[in-house]
Amino acid sequence: MLKVNNLVKIYPSGEGKLHALDGVSFEITDGELVAVTGRSGSGKSTLLNIMGLLDKPTEGEYYINDKKASGLPSWEQAKVRNAEIGFVVQDFALVEKYTVKQNVNIPLIYSKKQLDKEKAIREVLRRVGLSDKINTPVYKLSGGQKQRTAIARAVVNDPSVILADEPTGALDSVNANGIMTLFESLSRAGKTVVIVTHDMNIAARCSRRIELSDGKII
Amino acid sequence: MTEFIRLAFCEIKTQIKRYIILVFEMMAAFLVIGFLCSMLSGINMTNQTVNGAGIPADYYRAKSTAVYTDGGRAINGDERQALLIEFIADNFHTEGVTGYTTPLDHPILMATDGYFDIYGLRLEKGRAFNKDEYDSDNADMPIIMGYGFINDYDIGDTYMDKFTIVGFLSDEQYIPELSGRISKGFSVNYNIYTPIKSREWLKENGVSYPTDLIYSENKSELDAINQKAEELGLYAYNFLSADEAEQILINTTSTLNIPLVLITLLITAMSLLCLVQSMLEFVRKNIVELLIHMICGAKLSNIILRVGAGTVLTAFISAAAASLAFRSASTAAVLFITAAAVTVIAVLPIAISLKLKPPIVAVKEEK
Known part of the structure; x- marks a missing residue:
């Protein structure tokens, strides 16, 4: 379960301050597929970065599976990020020169979980339909295949939470549909999936929608 | 310890070509620095001979x-x-x-x-x-x-x-x-x-x-x-x-060597600048990739270890190879100290900068 309690994020902006998040609170139960929507600059990505422990809130608390994650030292946040969170972003954040297998292996390099790494990689690539691309360098893949690789990487260490920031933003409708199907299956498998999107068709396929405007839930 | 070695050498294994090129670049710079050392050592020899x-x-x-x-x-x-x-x-x-x-x-x-x-x-x-x-x-x-x-x-x-x-x-x-x-x-x-x-x-x-x-x-x-x-x-x-x-x-030292030393000092300074520049660029390129590792759960220390180990190894292999050309303990010492200094200059600012920023800010800035 994810619990966000009165999150505030303030960025310095010129002589003033920009409230990217202004007292955001909500809970997401295990296995939910949630869309976070809102216009550009509404605070969606900031919220997702804080939930992914990639950024720190100015105020407020954030819990993952009843454990307070905000305020942990950065090395402990890295451990939580590795064990509990899978991250998918619009531009894939893949190392282009690595092969698909090398990219998917990245979380496993730092994982303390007792996994058969080779088996885990092959299994996850089978699930995203990239078994035949295992040794292909990422720069040779299409956009859809890259995003599948990113999803495979996000789930290979068996995290409980998948956070996706505009995961279909760089894809055509066919590939976007395929990616959403993958997220739906992950949700059905018990993973908590949070998708930041401005695409209402994507949001409509989620079980719940949280809409932000000027850093507040509306 | 095994984990330490694995992480440290993981980076080198994946980028062996880049590391080899950097070793040669650094060797060239170290040879120039070693030449200056030899020259200064020659002057020192003369002074010691006189004394x-x-x-x-x-x-x-x-x-x-x-x-x-x-x-x-x-x-x-x-x-x-x-x-x-x-x-x-x-x-x-x-x-x-x-x-x-x-x-x-x-x-x-x-x-x-x-x-x-x-x-x-x-x-x-x-x-x-x-x-x-x-x-x-x-x-x-x-x-x-x-x-x-x-x-x-x-x-x-x-x-x-x-x-x-x-x-x-x-x-x-x-x-x-x-x-x-x-x-x-x-x-x-x-x-x-x-x-x-x-x-x-x-x-x-x-x-x-x-x-x-x-x-x-x-x-x-x-x-x-x-x-x-x-x-x-x-x-x-x-x-x-x-x-x-x-x-x-004494006359030979003052009339012949000093202008030569000044010219060599200038060339050495340029070499050092190039060396630091190469190292910084190299570390920066690695950081962009390794910040993706941070998204996947790498700690800052993992990143520093991976970049730092490769950088240290590259610098010290170059210094060792260049030292062989001079067969002088003092020149070798100077080259190794330079290698250490260049490594610190290349890695430390990035380490501090990453330490002070949230990962996502660092990723965006480096990209």
Whole structure:
């Protein structure tokens, strides 16, 4: 379960301050597929970065599976990020020169979980339909295949939470549909999936929608 | 520990080509820095030679070892030169070394009784030659080796099946070599000495008696040598006292080396800048990739370890390879210190910058 309690994020902006998040609170139960929507600059990505422990809130608390994650030292946040969170972003954040297998292996390099790494990689690539691309360098893949690789990487260490920031933003409708199907299956498998999107068709396929405007839930 | 090594070398394995190119870039820069060190070391040698030679005031030496005839320079084996040297040896007390031609890697120098004292050469370990060992045609040939051999041999070892090692000279010792504008101090680290043989033996084997230093209470007594030279159809020697020799060394250092050192300093500074620039670019390229690892759960220390290990290894391999070219402990030390400094300059600012920023901000900025 994810619990966000009165999150505030303030960025310095010129002589003033920009409230990217202004007292955001909500809970997401295990296995939910949630869309976070809102216009550009509404605070969606900031919220997702804080939930992914990639950024720190100015105020407020954030819990993952009843454990307070905000305020942990950065090395402990890295451990939580590795064990509990899978991250998918619009531009894939893949190392282009690595092969698909090398990219998917990245979380496993730092994982303390007792996994058969080779088996885990092959299994996850089978699930995203990239078994035949295992040794292909990422720069040779299409956009859809890259995003599948990113999803495979996000789930290979068996995290409980998948956070996706505009995961279909760089894809055509066919590939976007395929990616959403993958997220739906992950949700059905018990993973908590949070998708930041401005695409209402994507949001409509989620079980719940949280809409932000000027850093507040509306 | 296994985890540490795995993480440290994971990066190198994935980017071996980039690391090899960087090693060569750094080696080039280190060679320039090493050249400067050698030059400064040469000046230092000269200064130490001037300060440490301690040649007594009543010893003189020829300004140049070359003897000129009216038909040109007398070459080794010129009978007239041999006669002149014989005349000097017969009529004056002389000290010095003469080369003993052997098929060995390092020529063995036959040194006179007073040679070591006059040049103030100290022993690191072992013993000096006995009085009995000088002017002896005995088949047993004791040798004293320079400090450069101290790790390869020991006292009592036999060198080339013929010579018995009895001592080693201390490090950082030099003898003055006067040869016109390239006058300077020469390290004795790779010299090998044996006591000089008898005059008869030297003559029989075609080896000249050393006349490096000629003892005379009065410089005018040396006119006899010039007279003999003239009789033989040779130009006369110029004789220098220790003070005059010292002045030549000092002048050579100030007039010849300083502009060269300044130019080399400039080139070295440029090389260092290029080196730091290469390292920074290299680390930056790696950081962009490794920040993706942070999204996947790598700790900052993992990232620093992966970048740092590769950088340290690259810098130190380059420094070690460049050091081989100079065969000098002090130059090697300078290169390794430079390697360490460059590594810190390249890695530390990025480490601090990443420490102060949330990962996502760092990722965005680096991208």
